[in-house]
Structures are given as C-alpha cells and as structure tokens.
Amino acid sequence: MKDVVIIGAGVIGGAVARELSKYKLDICILEKCADVAMGATRANSAIVHAGFDAKEGSLKAKLNVMGSEMMENYAHELGVKYKRNGSLVVGFSDEDKNTLEELRARGEANGVRGLRVISREEILKIEPSIGEGVTCALHAPTGAIICPYELCMATVGNAMDNGAELKLNFEVKAIEKIDGGYKVSSEKESVCARYVINCAGVYSDAVAKMAGDDSFTVIPRRGEYMLLDKECGSLVSHTIFRCPSKMGKGILVSPTVDGNLLLGPTAENIDDKEDKSTTAAGLAKVRMQANEQVAGINFGKIITSFTGLRSVGSTGDFIINEKDGFINCAGIESPGLSSAPAIGQYVRELIENSGEKLIKNESFNGARRPMHYFKECTEEEKNAIIAENPAYAHIICRCEMTSEGEIVEAIHTNPKPHDLDAIKRRTRSGMGRCQGGFCSPYVVEILARELGVDYVDITKFGGESYINIGKTKEV
Numbered sequence: 001m002k003d004v005v006i007i008g009a010g011v012i013g014g015a016v017a018r019e020l021s022k023y024k025l026d027i028c029i030l031e032k033c034a035d036v037a038m039g040a041t042r043a044n045s046a047i048v049h050a051g052f053d054a055k056e057g058s059l060k061a062k063l064n065v066m067g068s069e070m071m072e073n074y075a076h077e078l079g080v081k082y083k084r085n086g087s088l089v090v091g092f093s094d095e096d097k098n099t100l101e102e103l104r105a106r107g108e109a110n111g112v113r114g115l116r117v118i119s120r121e122e123i124l125k126i127e128p129s130i131g132e133g134v135t136c137a138l139h140a141p142t143g144a145i146i147c148p149y150e151l152c153m154a155t156v157g158n159a160m161d162n163g164a165e166l167k168l169n170f171e172v173k174a175i176e177k178i179d180g181g182y183k184v185s186s187e188k189e190s191v192c193a194r195y196v197i198n199c200a201g202v203y204s205d206a207v208a209k210m211a212g213d214d215s216f217t218v219i220p221r222r223g224e225y226m227l228l229d230k231e232c233g234s235l236v237s238h239t240i241f242r243c244p245s246k247m248g249k250g251i252l253v254s255p256t257v258d259g260n261l262l263l264g265p266t267a268e269n270i271d272d273k274e275d276k277s278t279t280a281a282g283l284a285k286v287r288m289q290a291n292e293q294v295a296g297i298n299f300g301k302i303i304t305s306f307t308g309l310r311s312v313g314s315t316g317d318f319i320i321n322e323k324d325g326f327i328n329c330a331g332i333e334s335p336g337l338s339s340a341p342a343i344g345q346y347v348r349e350l351i352e353n354s355g356e357k358l359i360k361n362e363s364f365n366g367a368r369r370p371m372h373y374f375k376e377c378t379e380e381e382k383n384a385i386i387a388e389n390p391a392y393a394h395i396i397c398r399c400e401m402t403s404e405g406e407i408v409e410a411i412h413t414n415p416k417p418h419d420l421d422a423i424k425r426r427t428r429s430g431m432g433r434c435q436g437g438f439c440s441p442y443v444v445e446i447l448a449r450e451l452g453v454d455y456v457d458i459t460k461f462g463g464e465s466y467i468n469i470g471k472t473k474e475v
Helices: 011-020 059-078 094-110 120-126 148-161 201-210 280-293 336-353 379-388 404-411 420-427 440-451
Strands: 002-007 027-030 087-091 116-119 136-140 144-146 165-167 174-178 181-185 190-198 218-228 239-242 252-255 261-264 302-313 319-323 326-330 395-397
Touching: 002 011, 002 181, 011 027, 011 148, 011 326, 011 336, 027 148, 027 190, 059 094, 059 144, 059 148, 059 336, 087 094, 087 120, 094 116, 094 136, 116 120, 120 136, 144 148, 148 165, 148 336, 148 420, 174 201, 190 201, 201 218, 201 302, 201 326, 218 280, 239 280, 252 280, 261 280, 319 336, 326 336, 395 404, 395 440, 404 420, 404 440, 420 440
Parallel strands: 002 027, 002 190, 027 165, 087 239, 190 326
Antiparallel strands: 087 136, 116 136, 174 181, 181 190, 218 261, 218 302, 239 252, 252 261, 319 326
16 A cells, blocks of 8 residues: 555646655656646646735735745756746736736735736836836736746656656546555556545546545636747736736736747636637737737737636635545645645645654755756767767757757656656757747657657657558559
8 A cells, every 4th residue: 555645646646746855755747648747737837826806815925835835946956947037917908007006015925025016117127028018017026937847847756766667648537445555547547545645636526525525626717828939028027917807817927947938828617627729819819918918919929829618616615625535636726836845845845744754764855957958058978978979979859959968868867757848848959930840750760769669659748649540552
C-alpha cells in the first residue's frame, strides 16, 4: 500500500507531490492524460497575482499572498523562468477609480505590499502604449509572470527525482474505502494508499463523489486567448488587467516569460468539461477589450489562439479539506497558480493535523536544472557542450533555435515525454511563428528513435491523435 496517491498531475498536484516528497512517504501521482499539465495548467494566463482581488479572510486571499511571496525562490530552485514585472489594473471612469481604491484597500488588508492607485500621467511614464481611454490604474509591483506548464513539469519531475511515481493514462473510475486507506481504480489497474489527495481540476467534484463527498460542485469556465509573435512582446512591460467583474479579472494584455504577448481570457461558464474550442465571438471580445487597454497591438502577428478551462467551485473559495484520509484540493481557479507553493504546504499541514507524523527525507534535493539552460549559456559554454555532444549543434526548430541535443535530453528527463506536444512544452520546439510546420517531422523522428518505437506510433498528444499513417511510397 502506498502512503499517498495524488489524483491529477497539474500545477496543484505537482506542488503537493513536491512538498510531500520532502518526507519519507511512498507517493504515486495518477494522471488521466498522456502527459502532465494537460488541464487548466496547460492553458492559463501565466500570472503570479499579487493578491488584491480575493476577499479578505478567504483561503484564496491567504494562499495567494503566501504563494506569491514564495514563488520567486520556488521557481529559482526548480529552474523555472519567472519575472516580477508588476501589474496594472486599468480603469476608464470615476466609477472604475472607486473600484480600484476598494481593491487597494482589500489588497492591503490581505497583506499585499506597495499598492498604489495612479493617474494617467503616471501610467504613461511606465507604459507609453496604454489605451487612450484609460484614466487611472492600480499598480501592484509584486505581480509577476511565469510559465505554468514548465512549473508543473518541474514540480512533478522534482518529486519523481525524489522517489515519487507517476502513472499516466490512468483515469480514475472508482474509489473504494478499504481497511487502512483507499483503493483507487482505473479500468485496467488499481492503487491502494493510506491518503488520497484529489487535485483533479474540473473533475474534482466527480472524484470527490467517488469517495462519498457530494458537498460541492465544479463547473468549467472557458477562457479564450490569443498569442502574438515575439516581436510584439515588448509592447508592454507590465501585465495590464481591467477592473474585475463577478466573472473574473477580465481580458489582460501581458508579456510572457518567453517574450511573446498574451491576450485574454474571456470568461464563459459552460457544461462540457472537455470543450476547449475557440469561438469567433470569444476571440472578437479579446481583440476589442485588449485594444481598449493597450494601443498599437498588431493583430496580424497572432501565431495561435487557444482555450483553457478554469475550475469554478460552488463555495466561492478554494475547497481544501481533509476527512478520513481523503483530501480535496478543488475549485482551484485563479489565483490557483499563484497559490500553488502555499497549497502544497497547506495540504502537508492537513496530513500532519490528521495525526500523521512525517519524517523528513534527508536525501531530498529540491534543485532542478533549468529546461532551457543551453540557450542561456555563453558562447564558450555552448561550444564546450557541443564538443562533448555534437547533437547540441544540430538545430531542429529554427523559430525557437532548439537543438536535437535539447530534445533528446528532455526525452530522458522526468517526467518523460512520449508525444509531439509534450516535447513542445518542454523545449519550445514548435512554439514559434510557424507553429511546428518545419520541425515537427524531425521531432517525431527523434522521439521514435529515442523511445524505440515506430515512426507512425508517435502521436500529437496521446490517445488516438496519430500524425502519420505510413510512409508516402507505401501508402
């Protein structure tokens, strides 16, 4: 029997796994998809929120501020790109200014540092491209940006390097209370554990019901985004929000840690927990509101659009609780990413408070080499690496200048990838302006070679998403 089973390998499941791997626990992470970070973690705003939005005294407020303060060191230790660029919540009227003052007061009550409501003149000094109609803004200097799926891969990978097990393509179908713990089953196999931690995102209510808990529900909230080419990434330096509504923080305009410009998301409650389609109406809304916030956006430089689903719980707050060894981490919508390091600690405390005496894992190593370390090397350092392994001189993705050596290294690094999109998330091969048009066949070839499988067996994102049906002359 395992000590802990974690259901869901998103950024929350990863943070919990990494925190618990600091202790002598036998941990197993279960993920229904073919890779980690495939739910809300794969497609979100990539923002580390300062913490002014959540209601005072809520779990969201407490864990957001704590997580935001932890994140810089957390990301550095894990080798994940992070930038404290600050954020601006812009207003267009006197009514908006009153809302911004309320947010400032709420943020200060939550413990957020450095909040100020500033005038248009002050905004223009730090963001010359601000929209013409913007009259005021709440400046939050502690806001930051990060790569969410990179953070997830780093936390899951670090947990695995410290002894945790990861089972992919394990969709939980049943949870049974047994003597001393729980039996968690898919259609093909079962895992038993003393503790079960539910980090299943939009499916966390369904997983809780399997364990006999129907105290909450979760609905998916669809958010549509546009991503612009890197030549647009310097248009703004801060993350530009607009005054929030009951549906969330609204459309944002933000640089990314990789140098692109991100616009979105919309906010639409839907029924289908798998509907990640984009819509003409949604993308038109992104375009319209982004134009109001920032002038000079070149929409001709859009390289992709995508949709993410946020997990909105029925209680209005994060749902994190423990009963009989079953722990819920549910309804973790925004600011869930910002709160992730703190949520990991909170879950560990719940286990300790349940009576479990945790023993430190003296061999725990929390450091991880950055996935993009080669790109950050000096010319001299790169030449030394190439002299040892010439594959690093063979450029596969010309848009992102990703080498064969980096792809091969990613294939053999926890959590190990098995498909084209998994390589894309780890190495950025295919994330440039051609979106994999040139490099994809070569990446498939490298995957097949390194995994020891046939070329036609490589998929785009697991399951039946096959890319090739055979060789041209054979077909």
